[in-house]
Amino acid sequence: MEYQTLANGYKIPVLGYGTLYIKDSDGRIDTLVYEAIKRGYRHIDTAEGYENETEVGIGINNAIKDGIVKREDLFITTKLSCHHYNDYDKTIKYFNESLKRLNLDYVDLYLIHWPNVLPKNKWKKNNAEIWKAMEKIKNDGLARSLGVSNFMPHHLDELFKTAKIKPVVNQLEVSPQWQNKEAIKYSLENNITVIAWAPLMHTGGGDNKVLIDIAKKYSKTPAQICLRWSLQKGYIPIAKTSTPERMSENLDVFNFTINDEDITILDTLQSHPSSYMVADTVYMRLHLFESINNKEEDINVNYKLFDKLAIVSYKRISDNTSGWYLLNFIPLMKKIINSENKYEYYYLLSFLPFIKKRIKSPVHEKLYLFNYFPFMDIKHKKKLIKKINLLPEINE
Numbered sequence: 001m002e003y004q005t006l007a008n009g010y011k012i013p014v015l016g017y018g019t020l021y022i023k024d025s026d027g028r029i030d031t032l033v034y035e036a037i038k039r040g041y042r043h044i045d046t047a048e049g050y051e052n053e054t055e056v057g058i059g060i061n062n063a064i065k066d067g068i069v070k071r072e073d074l075f076i077t078t079k080l081s082c083h084h085y086n087d088y089d090k091t092i093k094y095f096n097e098s099l100k101r102l103n104l105d106y107v108d109l110y111l112i113h114w115p116n117v118l119p120k121n122k123w124k125k126n127n128a129e130i131w132k133a134m135e136k137i138k139n140d141g142l143a144r145s146l147g148v149s150n151f152m153p154h155h156l157d158e159l160f161k162t163a164k165i166k167p168v169v170n171q172l173e174v175s176p177q178w179q180n181k182e183a184i185k186y187s188l189e190n191n192i193t194v195i196a197w198a199p200l201m202h203t204g205g206g207d208n209k210v211l212i213d214i215a216k217k218y219s220k221t222p223a224q225i226c227l228r229w230s231l232q233k234g235y236i237p238i239a240k241t242s243t244p245e246r247m248s249e250n251l252d253v254f255n256f257t258i259n260d261e262d263i264t265i266l267d268t269l270q271s272h273p274s275s276y277m278v279a280d281t282v283y284m285r286l287h288l289f290e291s292i293n294n295k296e297e298d299i300n301v302n303y304k305l306f307d308k309l310a311i312v313s314y315k316r317i318s319d320n321t322s323g324w325y326l327l328n329f330i331p332l333m334k335k336i337i338n339s340e341n342k343y344e345y346y347y348l349l350s351f352l353p354f355i356k357k358r359i360k361s362p363v364h365e366k367l368y369l370f371n372y373f374p375f376m377d378i379k380h381k382k383k384l385i386k387k388i389n390l391l392p393e394i395n396e
């Protein structure tokens, strides 16, 4: 395993094992984490929001107990969820609960999972307060490094105003298809290491012709090309797989180099006119729209993503933050009301399973559903994409 050094001097393995969406049906989570460590992973990524910290912790502790690895050889990340309202005390509470579930004495990296976007700029104060609690956690020796995730430049700028300890990591969605250039540039300029989530483009990349062709050339797989692309860019990819053979395949990326010409070709895979993302629920929705390109064969992939989104939405609406969550949609709906794209119907369809459940629910939940009606009034996608560029305004 190779390492990078974070701005605070701690070393981080340059390739990690992601644990989101590992479900019981994939095999026992603890067994998979154990297997990943056995096969050579030293960097494990989990989060409070993945609801698997207990099992991830069992896998880690079993690997330590069996002498496969020592705790100090592992780099463990977890994240403060944004599925609930966080303040100073709650941040300390939720961190302690994470640590307890993981059954560890400390984590190597603690992240704010998403900037806690609240209306009327309240997110600024809120992120500052959370960060203050995270600084205490670090000063108490319970997290070696602190970082953020899905922070755009304006979120970082705001945090810098009050942070005594600077974030050393920004975990961002990064792959050849989603290059997130502005956020990466700004992070690196501020000496913040970029960890790349969904480095395999959520799918493994096996459905992309350009990746397939380049992979053949190097006698590698599309997934390995994605990971190598990330590594050569200086990012730290964290790939998820529930397949033990693929764990090894994804680690086998240190024995070749993609030449400059092919890197340039991979760089053109960016399928979006703007990589500027707004890291809040609005972003999550539009990211899905942006990830759609107009090929029929991509429908299934995107439909899968929509389902994941529906789960996130469903979770959010069932807690007490749903009020401000709803507020996010009103300006968004105004902006996309004139768009035209048949794929948006699929998006709408993805909500049907829980529309049924929600129809008799409290007023705010009905309002939430009401927000989707404009999707039926669709003009064209190009307009939508243009409007996406206006998103930073919405966020403010």
Ligand SMILES: NC(=O)c1ccc[n+]([C@@H]2O[C@H](COP(=O)([O-])OP(=O)(O)OC[C@H]3O[C@@H](n4cnc5c(N)ncnc54)[C@H](OP(=O)(O)O)[C@@H]3O)[C@@H](O)[C@H]2O)c1
Binding pocket: 017, 018, 019, 020, 021, 045, 046, 113, 149, 150, 171, 172, 196, 197, 198, 199, 200, 201, 202, 203, 204, 205, 206, 221, 223, 224, 238, 239, 240, 241, 242, 243, 246, 249, 250
């Ligand atoms: N900070 C954040 O907001 C955030 C958000 C999302 C994810 N993450 C982190 O990033 C990690 C990775 O992201 P992700 O899981 O969304 O997506 P990903 O790693 O880009 O893709 C995972 C998908 O690729 C498949 N795959 C893995 N290796 C493969 C191979 N060698 N060949 C073919 N297919 C392969 C997996 O299938 P199989 O499992 O069947 O092999 C799975 O369907 C997560 O697990 C999580 O830890 C962070």
